[in-house]
Amino acid sequence: MPADQPFVAMEGVSFAYPTLTGATGRQILSGVDLQVRRGQLVALMGGSGSGKTTILRLLGGQVKPQSGTVKVDGRNVHALGHAELFALRRRMGMLFQFGALFTDMSVFENVAFPLREHTDLPDSAIRDLVLMKLNAVGLRGAQALMPAEISGGMARRVALARAIALDPQLIMYDEPFAGLDPISLGITANLIRSLGAALNAASIIVTHDVAESLQIVDYIYFLAEGKIVAQGTPDEIRASSMPYVQQFVAGSPDGPVRFHYPAPDYAADLGLAK
């Protein structure tokens, strides 16, 4: 693969969750084009329900698009067989919104999990690798604790250590900042930046934390109602005159994205209309 070719490429991807009767339901994504290169940190932004997480699910091959192609490392994810898809997933790391740590295993065992499943390394080598990964997220001292005994921010960091256990080439972060205190948030943001650089991985971060992400990412895609409505570098986004982006960056309650859920006339609803 030539060096300048993107590691992740989506072309004209449309997606709707199928319903029981076989018909397609509400359109989640329509005609999405997106590219991420190795070493690049890209943010997907947009309101809740704009289809950001669905993009990650498509990249991981968990759901199938109705049209368009999703390529990772030049391979069409949805044309792969089960074994090939699993082989590709070994080169991906994913950080789930709340960490998704295995609650019946210690912090150490959680990080060791991918290593034990996918390698034949002896215990001593696994131990060294796990401690290195935990050290990278600053939690080497917490190795013996159970997930129930650590805070939400720590759980997210353990999950991050687990996601990078096999040195992935693509790292996906689903809302890594949601529900974190300012200190944990800063730590997590720095880790995302530095880990992506250290592994030379393509990183995709799904977030609606505008202020934090504008500081760390290289490129931003803005999603609204399943379409990419704006994209650019952080400076371009800050300078954008698009009302939607403006509203998002400024955090205004009303704008192109309405504060009110569609409703009949207020006065009429209260029975005050003549």
Place this chain on the structure above:
Amino acid sequence: MRAFIENIGHGLIDAIAKLGYFARLFVLTLRQSGTAFARLRLTIAQVHFIGNYSLVIIVVSGLFVGFVLGLQGYNTLQRYGSEQALGLLVALSLVRELGPVVTALLFAGRAGTSITAEIGLMKAGEQLTAMEMMAVSPVARVLAPRFWAGVVSMPLLAAMFSAVGIFGGYIVGVVMIGVDEGAFWSQMQTGVDWMDDVANGVIKSIVFGIAVTFIAVFEGYDSLPTPEGVSRATTRTVVSSSLAVLALDFILTALMFSKG
């Protein structure tokens, strides 16, 4: 009226779809059972969790069922002057029927529910999705070891139940009521057939083990990933697996013990 007919149709289609999914997941679990045997430690840990922790309830229940069998059996047998056969009656009742059936029902309540709840909560916490994204099949890593652990545990627990039950019958019949001890044991030894009674009982409990554990595993895996969904799945495990055990027991008994 039309909505009513539509509802029936939807319900039927859902039920058939679920049955199909159940069958496919069963085949998939069997096909992906390699890990459960190649890494025996995973399965042994589950045997410990599922089997060992069910031991107390099994032993206590077995003892009481044995007590009751001793009392009831003696009451009926002494009317015909054949209280010598008490040992035989207690042993046959337990080995053929009560051992496998009651163990399976208790197992559904004790271990089945915990399997369903555990898998359901793993699903709700995105742990199963996380596993899939790490290129690890949850069916091979989570479902299969639990399934085989249940299948292995059930006959062992049933044997334990029967043994303790016979001891309970002995305490009530021989020690407390005073039935002749020699007759109690010798009638049992001559009357209980190794193949007809013991082996058939073991076969029953293996079948129950497959049914109960797989229903528990399936309900957890199929549950809606919400607190409400998991609680409903847990209830369904107890209801479906109890009914399945009783229905299977009838079928197996008909196959095994109807002569001619």
